[in-house]
Amino acid sequence: MGWENRADDDPEGDRPGDVVRSLAELNAAAAVCAAQFPTIGLIWWAGTQQGDDYGGSYGFLYVLALAVVVLVTPLVMPFVGFAHAVAHIVPAGHLARVTARHVRGPTWAWHLVYAGALAVVWAAVTALLWSWPFLITATVLAALGVLPVLGLGHLRRRARVTGRPQGFWAVWLPSLFASVTLFLLVFVGGLLATVVGLVGYQAPALSAGQLTGLWRGADGAALRLDPGGKAELTKLPTESESESESGDWFADPPYTVCEGTGNWSTGRIGDRDAVVVRLDSGCGRQTYWKIGGTEGAPELFAQFGAPDAAEVFVLVRG
Template sequence: MCAVQFPAIGLIWWIGEQLGDDYAYAGAYGAFAVFALACLLVVAPLVLPVLGLLHAVVHVLPAELLAHRAARRTRGPVWAWHLALTAVLGLIWAALALLLWDWPFTTTAPLFAALGVVPVFGLEWLRRRPRGPWAVWLPSLFASVGLFLLVFLGGVLATVTGILEEYEPPVLSAGQLTGTWRGEEGAVLSLGAGGRAELTDVPAESGSADQNAEPAFAVCDGTGTWLLDDKGGHERAGVVVRLDGECGQETYWRIGGTESEPELFVPFGDPDAPDVRILTRD
């Protein structure tokens, strides 16, 4: 029963990541996103039993053992103690994740606590069913598929109706873009107020027709010009940088991030697996 909920939880995570991705192009239900999700579903029958067993060993079964001991010493049904102790163990695991990996406790604590709800009630239901492997696996299969489809349809409806909003890049003026932007490996892009640009180790389009060419971009130094394109010429507003010399081609830096922490980025190379280069305001 522990593995029943993992496909739905994975789908919730997937939708959240896709809708909140600054650099996504097709949202949570784009063709590539759906294809990648379908690939994950193919390997799910091999992975889910392992994940379910691990979850049972470290979370559900220890809570059940403690629940039986607590029920013998105090009043109350075993399932209630099991549910409460599962939630407590979830909080302990969330605290451990905070200490080891700096995962946000406010997010992981309710998630880890909720992970025990379905197994606890599922165990109580299965105890009243006939014994046998099919009596366990078939209901678990139907429950997992049904829960997955419910989350998928709910995610689609919530997105279409606007309950879940896709990421929207900040709207910046030319004046807000003026200044120094820095990236990896010492890249510095200075956008002047007069439309002049200075580049130091800044990635630029190489001009190669082969999207799989290595490297996917040229690294340029020098001067050039820049302008804000917010008139719909591209899929989102951004900065067009043209160099005066022969290094690289015209490069379109898309606007991302947030209004308080804006970013400029370019996905170089293969559109399905781009090398995303990001500049942040100095």
């Protein structure tokens, strides 16, 4: 018999096959839940990369970390899917079946309703215990329940057609193929969107007037840019003479801390607009402070040392 044959007629637990049906449904729910998590992880990671990386390069360690994640994900995915199924999808399905016996409407529709309701419950729990934002958490959890509920409904229909529950590999192999396919589609789509400029970080464009004012950094560093092109420095890291002339990127530290007055102008280095600061005294050399951050919270930053391991200093509005 299928998972839900006579499910609307008999009380839970009255049939000997209930245990088998429940285990089969739990297995199927875990498989469907697991299929979406690699793609969700990719989307989350892509979202974290939308901010300013200050021109950094991840290099070999980044590639190695990504390779480890790809290799480990298939091992972790079943456990994550099982946890999601036990805490969210399976309880919602049980409530949906009980409701469908007494109220009109398809079981899958009630399953979606209860999945959304449990998302609200878990969002409230996380808000109380860990101060997670309630509305965002509830929305995300509710969205995570849609694909498993619809996928589980599809597997139930197949079980009714074949007359028996789907076996272990009958649900996990399609889950694996679906997971890989969905992951690749999102990955390739993200690459294309990045290439054409639909997504990705864009540094703010600031006029000379917007750049004027006080900018502060760590350890008391400050840079005041006056409208007339004058600059005043306080404990500000500046490109050192040794690094500029000898290429000694490995000096400790790879910069010179300077104070005094000078002048500034707008410029460009690489793909970034920048503020070029020149001192009147002999301390350090002219330094390019690149423009970063966002339109609402602009930043100036400079990099000192080897390009693949540069020390970055950031200045924000004072």
